[in-house]
Amino acid sequence: MRSFLSTASALLIVLVAVLTPLSALAVWVDREIGDTDSYVATMEPLASDSRVQNAVAVRITDEVKKRIDAYPFQESVESLVRDAVLSFAGTAAFKTVWNTVNRAAHTAVEDALAEGGDSAVSIDLAPVTERVKQQLADENVPFVDQIPVEHTRITILESGKLGTVRDVFHGLRIAGLWLPLATVLIAAGGVLLAVRRMRALVGLGLALAAGAVLLRIAVSVWRGLALDDLPPDVDRPAAAAVYDALTATLRTAAWWVLAAGLALALAAWLADRRRPARAARAARVARAA
Secondary structure, eight states, X not given: OHHHHHHHHHHHHHHHHHHHHHHHHHHHIIIIISXXXXXXXXXXXXXXXXXXXXXXXXXXXXXXXXXXXXXXXXXXXXHHHHHHHHHHHTSHHHHXXXXXXXXXXXXXXXXXXXXXXXXXXXXEOHHHHHHHHHHHHXXXXXXXXXXXXXXXXXXXXXXXXXXXXXHHHHHHHHHTTHHHHHHHHHHHHHHHTOSSHHHHHHHHHHHHHHHHXXXXXXXXXHHHXXXXXXXXXXXXXXXXXXXXXXXXXXXXXXXXXXXXXXXXXXXXXXXXXXXXHHHHHHHHHHHHO
């Protein structure tokens, strides 16, 4: 019986190591990616990121280059547009517009992850282009009336290339917050079934630490795969900034769980080592009495 309980306890604790990163991902999917306000709040700091600002400026300038024939002033007009976009990107108004376009894009991101399809998910930069066009018009820049406002977009996701990621997202979305709860119950069961509970707590702490390491590795691996699979016209530095912003809470969670797991393992190990000494002192006191 003791052998059976020890084996069952060990298996449950090992399972905790596997479920820990999945639980973190489930909470992330439910609370951050699945919630519009949280998604917009996560993307908001990118409005001040120079990589994103540069990508927006390049995209709008490229669209202007395709639509306007201002020879021999082509380069001057393009330079003015680019400078105007970068100037607008440093204002509070740009942050407001950035939040608005990301709120509109969130539904498309969810649909791409949940349902699939072969279309690209993009952010509509029309509100930014409209503000820049107005700014240039106020400065009496020539050819400004030819600047296109529609169809100026920046791709953030290729929905046709998600494959396994979509399946994982769908599964985690279904699991929701039940998966973290199940992980807690399994961890408690692993400790309660153990013959030597302090040692089980040491194992649980190490399992949590191992799960945190797995989560951190997964985030890094997915980052490389996501950036390597980007279309050639997507700005990689900006895409990296978006990915890092979206996964920032996962990286933070990994470090916290790692620290908590190691602290639990160390505390339980020290407590387990003190038990024989306490037992010996108690025996000496009993004999002396």
